[in-house]
Amino acid sequence: MQIVFLGPPGAGKGTQASIVCRRFGLAHISTGDMLRQAMTGDSDFARGIKAILSEGGLVPDELMVEIVSNRMAQEDCKNGSLLDGFPRTIAQADALAGIVDIDAVVYLSMELEALAQRIASRRVCSSCNTICNMQLLDSIEMICPDCGGELIQRDDDKMETVRNRLNIYERATSPLVDYYKQSGLLISIDAAQPIEAVGREIVRVLERLS
Ligand code: AP5
Numbered sequence: 001m002q003i004v005f006l007g008p009p010g011a012g013k014g015t016q017a018s019i020v021c022r023r024f025g026l027a028h029i030s031t032g033d034m035l036r037q038a039m040t041g042d043s044d045f046a047r048g049i050k051a052i053l054s055e056g057g058l059v060p061d062e063l064m065v066e067i068v069s070n071r072m073a074q075e076d077c078k079n080g081s082l083l084d085g086f087p088r089t090i091a092q093a094d095a096l097a098g099i100v101d102i103d104a105v106v107y108l109s110m111e112l113e114a115l116a117q118r119i120a121s122r123r124v125c126s127s128c129n130t131i132c133n134m135q136l137l138d139s140i141e142m143i144c145p146d147c148g149g150e151l152i153q154r155d156d157d158k159m160e161t162v163r164n165r166l167n168i169y170e171r172a173t174s175p176l177v178d179y180y181k182q183s184g185l186l187i188s189i190d191a192a193q194p195i196e197a198v199g200r201e202i203v204r205v206l207e208r209l210s
Contacts (some may be wrong), residue, residue, distance in 0.1 A: 001026060001080040002100050002208055004087070004185075006176055007108030009165045010115035010122070011191045012198060014131050016108065017084040019199040024210060027076045031085040032127060034067060035059060036154075053156050056164035058088060058172060065095040072099060088173045091181075103209055106202055107179040108191035110165055119162050123151035136195075 001024060005013040014030060021028040039050035044198040052059050068086050071077070087093040096102070121134045123142060127149035132152075134142075142151040156165065187205050191198055 001104075001206070002102050003081060003082045003206065004096075004102055004105040004180075005084045005108065006105050006173070006180070006186075007191060008110060008112060008115055008169045008173075009162065010119040011108035011110045012118075012195065013108060015195055016106075016199055016202055017082050020133075020202055020206065021082050023203055024206065025079055027074075027079075027081040028088070029071055029077070029083050031064065031068065031079050031083075031088075034071070042143040051149065054161065056156055056168065058168060060092040061089055061095070064088075064092055065099075067209050068096070069099050085115075087176065090175060090179060093176055094175045102185055104187050104206065105176075105185045106205075107177055107180070107186055107188045108198070110191040112170070114192060115166065116159070116162055119157050120159070121156065122157055124154055125149040126152050133195075 001119065003020070005017055007013050012137035014032070017028050019032065021025065035049055039046050039053060049059065066085070072081060083096075087096050097177070118133065122131045123134050124130070125147060128144060128145045128147045130144050130149075132145065132151060137145065139145075143149065144151055156162070161183060177186065189198060189201050189205075193201070208210060
């Protein structure tokens with residue numbers, strides 16, 4: 001099964017991707033995680049990626065297509081994969097159509113105004129990448145519920161960067177909703193529901209495809 005998750009920053013793509021990949025044995029391809037990993041090196045390439053992410057901009061389409069097609073050729077993607085954060089432009093979607101046949105595009109739909117609050121509450125585990133909502137944690141200590149690692153805020157979760165990311169989403173990525181609706185692949189899910197309810201709904205619709 002080849003699945004794409006589409007939705008604005010903070011809609012819950014990463015959170016739901018973990019649930020869905022575990023359930024269906026899919027490889028989780030998060031372009032955001034891959035780019036955050038790539039920017040840790042000491043090279044012009046790493047510094048270039050870091051500069052784009054810290055402003056909330058988009059990495060050029062050509063580079064993203066190369067990164068994703070190389071990743072999809074790896075062994076763990078043979079049984080299917082879930083793309084989280086790609087495609088993000090019409091050009092990326094056109095390129096993806098030449099790489100793989102997509103079974104469904106799960107669109108996590110949410111009012112843009114509610115997203116800033118979610119993003120402000122996000123903390124990510126510095127060792128295992130688990131995503132948490134500070135307001136939903138049982139403990140007031142900032143430690144990962146999965147591995148006990150330190151929970152940190154992403155650099156691009158600062159408010160002025162978030163505003164830019166939301167504007168870019170509106171301009172460059174939201175046209176993909178109509179693009180995939182027209183191809184009959186779009187499955188819309190109300191992402192404002194609690195995490196478990198969103199997960200149950202996605203699993204239910206994907207079970208019909210598998
Ligand atoms: P990326 O990491 O993909 O960021 P994003 O798309 O902006 O999405 P987010 O990670 O912010 O949100 P999410 O939807 O995954 O939400 P999450 O589950 O974390 O990309 C980062 C950057 O990389 C981009 O800005 C760009 O620069 C670059 N990039 C990446 N891909 C690219 C591409 N293809 N082309 C060009 N550039 C690219 O949840 C958010 C918070 O809400 C968490 O705290 C979570 O616990 C909480 N939460 C989730 N669901 C719920 C719920 N139902 N109820 C309550 N809380 C919830």
